[in-house]
Amino acid sequence: MVYKKSSGKLFLFLSGLLIISLSYGFGGKNLNELKHKESSKENLSLKNKTLKIYSPSVGEKPAEEVYKNIKVFKGLPASRLLPTMHFIEASLGADCGDCHVHDKVKGWEFDSDAKPGKKKARKMIEMMNDINEHHFMGHQEVTCYTCHRGKFNPQTVPALLTLPLKTEERKDEDIKVANRLNTAGDIIAKYLKAIGGKDAYQKITSLKFEGSTLNEEGKEMPVTIYQKAPDKLLMVTQNHWGELSRGYNGEIGWFKAGQREDKVDGDNLNLLKDAAEFYKNINIDKDYSNLRLSDIVVVDGDTAYEVKGTLSAYLNDKLYFDVNTGLLIRRIEYDNTPLGNLQVQTDYKDYRNVDGVLIPFTVHTAGYETNQTTNFTNITANREIADNIFDMPAK
Numbered sequence: 292m293v294y295k296k297s298s299g300k301l302f303l304f305l306s307g308l309l310i311i312s313l314s315y316g317f318g319g320k321n322l323n324e325l326k327h328k329e330s331s332k333e334n335l336s337l338k339n340k341t342l343k344i345y346s347p348s349v350g351e352k353p354a355e356e357v358y359k360n361i362k363v364f365k366g367l368p369a370s371r372l373l374p375t376m377h378f379i380e381a382s383l384g385a386d387c388g389d390c391h392v393h394d395k396v397k398g399w400e401f402d403s404d405a406k407p408g409k410k411k412a413r414k415m416i417e418m419m420n421d422i423n424e425h426h427f428m429g430h431q432e433v434t435c436y437t438c439h440r441g442k443f444n445p446q447t448v449p450a451l452l453t454l455p456l457k458t459e460e461r462k463d464e465d466i467k468v469a470n471r472l473n474t475a476g477d478i479i480a481k482y483l484k485a486i487g488g489k490d491a492y493q494k495i496t497s498l499k500f501e502g503s504t505l506n507e508e509g510k511e512m513p514v515t516i517y518q519k520a521p522d523k524l525l526m527v528t529q530n531h532w533g534e535l536s537r538g539y540n541g542e543i544g545w546f547k548a549g550q551r552e553d554k555v556d557g558d559n560l561n562l563l564k565d566a567a568e569f570y571k572n573i574n575i576d577k578d579y580s581n582l583r584l585s586d587i588v589v590v591d592g593d594t595a596y597e598v599k600g601t602l603s604a605y606l607n608d609k610l611y612f613d614v615n616t617g618l619l620i621r622r623i624e625y626d627n628t629p630l631g632n633l634q635v636q637t638d639y640k641d642y643r644n645v646d647g648v649l650i651p652f653t654v655h656t657a658g659y660e661t662n663q664t665t666n667f668t669n670i671t672a673n674r675e676i677a678d679n680i681f682d683m684p685a686k
């Protein structure tokens with residue numbers, strides 16, 4: 292996340308960090324929200340205009356009760372405000388500082404309306420909702436990205452040379468699949484068998500991953516990850532300014548960056564907890580609701596079943612399983628904000644056998660501001676890992 296000039300601990304934790312998506316169940320670093328299974332969609336009135344958003348889930352405060360100066364996002368669950376800001380950021384190619392005041396002494400003053408960009412953005416949100424309501428029957432067809440395309444100032448003149456957009460997937464009605472499976476249940480059963488089966492997976496109680504991550508700036512950093520069943524995690528990365536660790540011991544989540552260390556709470560804690568869940572891969576059918584086969588597509592040259600599933604009121608995933616091997620080769624997470632969807636795509640490659648189960652040795656994650664590949668050189672299972680390495684280090 293581009294929290295330039297930021298200093299708060301939340302921002303430090305989020306900025307420029309990655310949570311490597313080892314299993315299907317946790318993903319890009321912006322998957323930082325609780326599961327709101329209970330929430331339901333409703334129309335919220337907004338200065339006589341209707342804005343389709345979600346009602347706060349049980350026990351959650353609306354944005355206006357948590358933040359100081361909410362005018363357009365009244366009624367939005369507070370935890371949805373930051374993903375919405377990231378949607379704006381990604382759509383306009385903007386930084387928080389383009390719309391928000393940063394004081395040298397006091398830090399961020401997000402509630403201040405001093406910057407014209409913020410006032411303009413409010414007007415834009417109203418305009419966009421107007422267009423969708425009056426011209427697209429209330430469907431979210433036009434978003435900030437439709438006009439802005441990653442630029443603060445939308446282009447009015449077509450570019451001189453338009454390069455074809457890189458298509459990620461090619462849909463093909465006529466793709467022939469031998470022994471074609473017809474239900475999500477069968478596809479998941481095939482996947483579980485392909486990775487070694489639930490029994491073999493459950494015999495594994497700890498994992499150590501060693502490798503390196505190549506980020507969007509072309510920098511390579513070593514990474515070591517320790518995982519212990521059912522829910523312990525330690526990730527250690529090395530970047531230009533030193534060592535960075537994040538851990539969860541089943542109870543407390545923490546980070547340590549150079550001399551700084553702190554507990555992690557809220558959405559960031561949920562992110563860590565999610566990442567720490569050891570048996571996610573074999574609980575795929577429990578974590579998602581409404582799993583359904585939606586298409587057969589070509590992903591990077593391989594034919595795959597596209598299975599859609601719902602994780603929460605705001606998170607919907609597409610999972611791509613290779614029709615031949617049965618393995619999960621891609622996952623796209625969609626994070627629905629009131630302005631549009633954010634997406635993070637994770638590709639899993641180079642599955643190899645580790646003590647009887649198949650684990651991908653290459654994980655590539657691409658999001659609106661992430662593009663990184665982690666290559667593991669060594670993954671070992673069931674070696675002795677002391678429990679206390681997952682605890683927050685003593686100061």
Ligand code: HEC
Pocket residue numbers: 292293357358359360361362363364365372376377379380383385386387388389390391401402408409410412413
């Ligand atoms: C293009 C302009 C724009 C950008 C870029 C932007 N915001 Fe905002 N932000 C807004 C607007 C507009 C509001 C007020 C929403 C309302 O009135 O309901 C807001 C409100 C907020 C608030 C609530 C403040 C309060 O107490 O009322 C926070 C926090 C916030 N933004 C954080 C961020 C962060 C973090 C980023 C960068 C990731 C960011 N914003 C990027 C336009 C922007």
Ligand code: HEC
Pocket residue numbers: 379383408409411412415416419433434435436437438439443444445630
């Ligand atoms: C229908 C097209 C369209 C949509 C949708 C749209 N914008 Fe804009 N936006 C424009 C145009 C055109 C301009 C430049 C003209 C102007 O500044 O009035 C602009 C300007 C802006 C600016 C000021 C840029 C500057 O240089 O000062 C901000 C901030 C902005 N838009 C935010 C948003 C946000 C946030 C959204 C989504 C909620 C959004 N826009 C959706 C067309 C659009």
